[in-house]
Amino acid sequence: MVDIRFPGDAGAVEAVADALREGKLAVLPTETVYGLAADATNPRAVAALYAAKGRPSFNPLIAHVDSLEMAQTCGIFSDLAAQLANRFWPGPLTLVVLQARDCPVAALATSGLDTIAIRLPSHPVMREVVRALGRPVVAPSANLSGRLTATRLEDALADLGETIAIAVDDGACRLGIESTIVACTGGSAKLLRPGALAPEEIEAVAGRLETAGSGDALTPQAPGMLSSHYAPHARVRLNALDAGSNDAFVDFGGYYIQLAGRVKAYADLSPEGDINEAAACLFETLRRVDAATPSTIAVARIPNSGLGIAINDRLRRAAAPRPD
Numbered sequence: 001m002v003d004i005r006f007p008g009d010a011g012a013v014e015a016v017a018d019a020l021r022e023g024k025l026a027v028l029p030t031e032t033v034y035g036l037a038a039d040a041t042n043p044r045a046v047a048a049l050y051a052a053k054g055r056p057s058f059n060p061l062i063a064h065v066d067s068l069e070m071a072q073t074c075g076i077f078s079d080l081a082a083q084l085a086n087r088f089w090p091g092p093l094t095l096v097v098l099q100a101r102d103c104p105v106a107a108l109a110t111s112g113l114d115t116i117a118i119r120l121p122s123h124p125v126m127r128e129v130v131r132a133l134g135r136p137v138v139a140p141s142a143n144l145s146g147r148l149t150a151t152r153l154e155d156a157l158a159d160l161g162e163t164i165a166i167a168v169d170d171g172a173c174r175l176g177i178e179s180t181i182v183a184c185t186g187g188s189a190k191l192l193r194p195g196a197l198a199p200e201e202i203e204a205v206a207g208r209l210e211t212a213g214s215g216d217a218l219t220p221q222a223p224g225m226l227s228s229h230y231a232p233h234a235r236v237r238l239n240a241l242d243a244g245s246n247d248a249f250v251d252f253g254g255y256y257i258q259l260a261g262r263v264k265a266y267a268d269l270s271p272e273g274d275i276n277e278a279a280a281c282l283f284e285t286l287r288r289v290d291a292a293t294p295s296t297i298a299v300a301r302i303p304n305s306g307l308g309i310a311i312n313d314r315l316r317r318a319a320a321p322r323p324d
């Protein structure tokens, strides 16, 4: 049985920190998506986390910290990295920097790379847990590897169930899409994964961002391996103009509302055409229409600016040819 707590419950943070200290796994809310948390410094706990997710060990994890000081025990911050951290932390930005000499994070968590991904989340539960533990916490999204990201605790538990000791339920995540990942190992910044912080906002501080080829952010040593990712059970078709009676249709801005009674499932990411709202409910919506077992999930065209860039990245991967 998973011990489920709520934010603000007396003793919840300490109970989670104790479980992590014992090498157990926890599911915790962040402002982006739910995370599957383990003590980053405990190699056995990190190994158990990879096993629980079915995640290939060449795919490194993000270390979550509670302060810039803790971040600097893990990574080396160039002037630009420090500037980005000062501007956007706490918040949905993950920085990939060179590892510090005595970085306490287990080598397995960084897949043996000389870099490390670090994030200081704004959600109080994750930050308080890190503070109570006194060490960084690794936390990939709390879903099975390659499947849809979990933005509600129910979804995380459906995927990971028995492998978890304790969880905190804070309802639907506010942003609903993963953090933006920027590599900043020197004087310039490179976008590795578009996410909940719009690239335009980062460019206002860092200047023009280089972009990585597809697959880089996922597997620096094996680009493209994981281009299929975020996959629902049904096939996904993008830029759809129509759909059949056995299909699901995911709309944006209500343009295809007339399909509502004619397809197996119809959902609109944002009837008002608000791209931030669409990002926040993307994964939950895909999970919901997928549950209707359509033969295909057809998705309307989504504007490609602001958080639309992250939405389109996730949709392209969801639609990519699958290895099996």
Ligand code: TXA
Binding pocket: 030, 032, 033, 034, 035, 036, 059, 060, 061, 062, 094, 096, 110, 113, 115, 116, 117, 119, 139, 140, 141, 142, 177, 178, 179, 180, 181, 192, 193, 216, 217, 218, 219, 220
């Ligand atoms: O919003 C988020 O970032 C969520 C919440 C829970 O914090 N976490 C998350 O973790 O999305 P995950 O494991 O699902 O995605 C982490 C990504 C992976 O694509 C991984 O390849 C990349 O970060 N990554 C980690 N370390 C890296 C490194 N040193 N260099 C390049 N990419 C790295």
Ligand code: MG
Binding pocket: 140, 141, 149
């Ligand atoms: Mg993930």
